[in-house]
Amino acid sequence: MFNQKSTLDPQRLLVLRTLLVFTIGGCLFFGGMNIARGVYPLAAVELAIGLFSLWLFFWITRSPAPERWLLIYLVLFFSTMMLAIATPAASATVFVWVFLIPLISHLLLGRKRGLIIAVVFLALSAAIYFYRVHDQPQLMTALAIANVVLCALVLMALSFAYEHAREKTEQQLQALATTDSLTGLPNRAALQPVLARTHAQAARDGTRFALLSMDLDHFKALNDQQGHEAGDRALVAFAELLRARLRASDMPCRWGGEEFQVLVSGTDRDGAVRIAEEIREALESTSLAQTEAGAQVTVSIGIAVYPDDGRAIPDLLLTADRRLYQAKSRGRNQVVAS
Ligand SMILES: Nc1nc2c(ncn2[C@@H]2O[C@H](COP(=O)(O)OP(=O)(O)OP(=O)(O)O)[C@@H](O)[C@H]2O)c(=O)[nH]1
Missing domain, CATH: 3.30.70.270 (Reverse transcriptase/Diguanylate cyclase domain)
Incomplete structure (x- = not known):
């Protein structure tokens, strides 16, 4: 009862495990597809991430430092995404995954760390995107760029606001659960x-x-x-x-x-x-x-x-x-x- 083991809060654990299931499935699927298409470096990275995710799925509840693994996973996940969008042979629609970055970052890392990671990886994605489409005039119009940028910003603002409200509610619940309502003393x-x-x-x-x-x-x-x-x-x-x-x-x-x-x-x-x-x-x-x-x-x-x-x-x-x-x-x- 008095042992203090470092654990992820149940909401983050659920989000992480859901994401890991999709990562395992997705990495196996896309890894296989990329082998078939001859895109070997990307396929190798995807399969390695898939195996790592499978291991992490079971290890995360036993690890003494789950927050660290969460960060490692997220950086690997987003870096694979960057590699995928930077690979010329990858499908053009691979960019849609980028819109998940703000949501996943905030859900897994909270308001402040989530915002930092999201800004870093969105900026990287934007650089890769513009590098890849700079010679396609129909994608370089102000309207086309505004669509992409605004959509990313809206998702960023919504996930930040959601996490802000969730953290506040959690703090209030925590205070209620640990305060004696009659005297106001800790319970x-x-x-x-x-x-x-x-x-x-x-x-x-x-x-x-x-x-x-x-x-x-x-x-x-x-x-x-x-x-x-x-x-x-x-x-x-x-x-x-x-x-x-x-x-x-x-x-x-x-x-x-x-x-x-x-x-x-x-x-x-x-x-x-x-x-x-x-x-x-x-x-x-x-x-x-x-x-x-x-x-x-x-x-x-x-x-x-x-x-x-x-x-x-x-x-x-x-x-x-x-x-x-x-x-x-x-x-x-x-x-x-x-
Ligand atoms: N008003 C009020 N009474 C409470 C509260 N919690 C417990 N009590 C009462 O505190 C009383 C405790 O009774 P006892 O354990 O016999 O304690 P005591 O009368 O102080 O006896 P000694 O400790 O032996 O001096 C009970 O009547 C409980 O109903 C509370 O939140 N408010």
Whole structure:
């Protein structure tokens, strides 16, 4: 769950695999045709690209660097296209493939890298096109040139706009999926990759980090006596308190219900206890959530420090949780760190 493997996003993987299927089929077909027509250099390149595409179809989900292979494939694919349009013996209609360049670049590489690759290969295609048709007056009229150029520009603008809108939607969905809607804090799904990164970095650099597991006390009583809305307001206020007390490099998160988790980087046990005590005291000193029975919502906190309390993330979470419940059983409103 905490392993960070580099993977392509599913949409790009689907586009790439669809394209690879057509590349494999197309390369075999055109390679065979070009052998029959005696255009051997182009046929050899096409067959080699076909075999490479077949291998990539299976390798792409296993590769540790799929983005790099994506770029290599695209450059090879477009370069083959350039070779095809530059080959005098190739069919005149081979130029229609050029119009796929903006669409494929944006779908596979995203807005910025897609635009750069598309501009480079469209410019190359234009140079090859004009070199090949410069002696055909009917193709060198302003109208004929405007048709080709405008069509390419429209496709470029449309695919750029599509990718721009798609990236924005993806960012919004990502934010929704990783933010707790009540408190606005990151949620459990958001903490996991950050925790994995912090853990990997601490293991590399020999530094420490602490996990503070927190659970609000007497929260059920508050809900029962003053209503769910009062409970919600207390959760929002506690989230505010966390934001106000923590440094930008620390990461508070709503773990679920009235449980919170705080990841504090570059700190030892004493530092973590200081922060936890500050938070505990700050909540205690607010009259934010007084229950009718006179109890006040406070917070119990369990601390685990890497690597002293465990080297694996699940062990640290377990230790922090165990200490949190020790704090509860010792009477609540306290910090347990060892
Ligand atoms: N208002 C509100 N209540 C929630 C939310 N999520 C969980 N709860 C409530 O939090 C309460 C947690 O109850 P308990 O686990 O018994 O915790 P507690 O009353 O704080 O008891 P101790 O932790 O032992 O002090 C339950 O009543 C849940 O319904 C939420 O988003 N909003």
